[in-house]
Amino acid sequence: MNRSEYETMMRGAGQRDYEIYLNTERLLACQKEPEALCNPDELQFMIVHQVEELWMKLMATTLLDIHDEMLAGRTLKALTLFRRVHICQEMMTAQLALLETMSPKDYQDIRLLLGNGSGQESPGFRVLLKMPKDLWAAYKAIYLEDGARTLEQVYDSQYSHDAAYMIAEALAEFDEQFQKFRNAHMQLIYRSIGVAANSLKGRPVEILNEGLKQKFFPELWTVRAEMTDRWGGSYGQKRSKLEPKPYA
Ligand code: HEM
Structure with a gap:
């Protein structure tokens, strides 16, 4: 054939x-018909973006289910669904590597066709940026019992690795995976258009650095920093050096 x-x-x-x-x-x-592609890499460029949109659709739908499961107190189901979201996030990040097989020159041809489009217009990404607020409200209502429990208790003074801890860690994992995607995406940008280039909207790509610092659930990161500070207070900020162990 x-x-x-x-x-x-x-x-x-x-x-x-x-x-x-x-x-x-x-x-x-x-996808474009083969004869309409500006170069062979354009097919890959379209497919990677389209597949990423599909994973984001699945993630957002699953997060809606997680929200409902949390409100119903069905922790085990919520945790299974969180695992699904985390796997989608891992795949989203891993798939960016495909685009690193595209040469900067081939990307310049594709870029001419993108108008002033930006990933910030991605429907999946936009909805994912919004959802954490509602997830956190549900977490506080159910697992922190509307203010009757604190994260300090869950993580430290009453730590028992319970449902409140497990769901909090699943939320932290979501936050961390999101950052891993953003970091990998930034590296992809550097690889394709270079450091200090401008986006198609004429903005320096460094504006994405703000997103690299974003935490959806800042309390979950603060709680461990506060624990470290408290422990540091009891054993001293600076530890003494370990003595080398002689070989037996
Ligand atoms: C060669 C490949 C790529 C290049 C050169 C690239 C470049 C860029 C640039 C320059 C921006 C900032 C645009 C602005 O000024 O608004 C951006 C944002 C974004 N891109 Fe890409 N991108 C690539 C692939 C992808 C892929 C495969 C995805 C998959 C979903 C993606 C998703 C996004 C998202 C979600 C944003 C917004 C990020 C944020 O606000 O933190 N990009 N991209």
Whole structure:
């Protein structure tokens, strides 16, 4: 078979049950036709972004379910769903590496076609930025019992590795994974368009540094810093040096 026959085969006929159920005809028509691509890397560029949008859709939907499970006090179910979200986050970050196989020159061709678009317009990303506020409100209402418990108790003075601790750690993991994505994305930008370049909106890419510092659940990071400070107060800020152990 020649190249164009294979390309036709890739689209499928859309008639088999698998194709009908998964709507492969529409799905596989979401990318430009081969002859319309500015270069072969453009297909990868589109697919990576589209797949990332799908993972974000799954994550956002799952976070809505997690919110409901937390309000219902169904901790084990919420934790299973958190695991699903965390795996999606890991995949989102890992998949950015695909775009590092694209040369800076090939990306410049693609970039000419992007108008002044920006990932900040991504529907999935925008909704994910909003959701943590509601998740935190649900956490405080249910697991901190509307103010009857504190994070200090959950993490330190009454620490028992209980539901409140497990859900808090799942939220911290979400926060951490989000940062890992942002950091990997920043490295991808450096790799593709360089350090100190401007975005298609004419803004320096350094504006993304603000996002790199964002914490969705600052209290979860503060609680451990305060523990460290308290412990440091009791054993001294500066420890004495360890004595080398002689070989037996
Ligand atoms: C070669 C590949 C890529 C380059 C060069 C690139 C470049 C950029 C730049 C320059 C910005 C800042 C734009 C502005 O001024 O608003 C940005 C933002 C963003 N991009 Fe990308 N990007 C790439 C791939 C991706 C991919 C695959 C995703 C997948 C979802 C993505 C998602 C985002 C998001 C979510 C933002 C907003 C980030 C934030 O506000 O913290 N980008 N990108």
